[in-house]
Amino acid sequence: MTKEDLVRALNADLAAEWGTVIRYTYQAGKSFGVLGTELREMFRKEVEDELGHAAFLTDVIVDLSGEPTTVPKEFGKPEGLKAMLQVDLEMELKDIENYRMHAKHAEELGESELKVKLEEMAADEAGHARELRRLLKGL
Numbered sequence: 001m002t003k004e005d006l007v008r009a010l011n012a013d014l015a016a017e018w019g020t021v022i023r024y025t026y027q028a029g030k031s032f033g034v035l036g037t038e039l040r041e042m043f044r045k046e047v048e049d050e051l052g053h054a055a056f057l058t059d060v061i062v063d064l065s066g067e068p069t070t071v072p073k074e075f076g077k078p079e080g081l082k083a084m085l086q087v088d089l090e091m092e093l094k095d096i097e098n099y100r101m102h103a104k105h106a107e108e109l110g111e112s113e114l115k116v117k118l119e120e121m122a123a124d125e126a127g128h129a130r131e132l133r134r135l136l137k138g139l
């Protein structure tokens with residue numbers, strides 16, 4: 001694990017965050033009915049968290065002398081609220097896994113503040129995943 005490997009890993013995380021910002025904004029626009037109204041609120045609230053994550057990763061990548069990506073990760077666009085939320089849950093779980101792994105990489109390189117921040121971001125995504133599981137239970 002070199003500093004360049006860490007920058008590459010953090011850029012993959014950043015692409016995922018940009019993708020999530022777009023996905024939640026898109027999904028808020030595609031949420032209809034009574035449940036849709038509740039979902040729109042959740043998506044809007046979570047977009048703020050994801051934007052915070054994206055801003056943090058951008059600053060860290062610049063600080064590590066890397067070039068932060070502005071290209072979002074692709075995401076599926078299934079029809080219907082349930083399928084949509086299942087995509088979100090899968091992607092949040094993937095993000096948790098990546099942040100935990102990259103926190104270990106940061107620790108290996110002696111980047112202890114970054115390690116803690118990545119673990120906190122994994123915890124934020126775990127909160128999002130819990131919220132999604134709650135919603136999916138009702139569907």
Ligand SMILES: [Fe+2]
Pocket residue numbers: 017020049050053095125
């Ligand atoms: Fe995030």
Ligand SMILES: [Fe+2]
Pocket residue numbers: 020046050092124125128
């Ligand atoms: Fe999230």
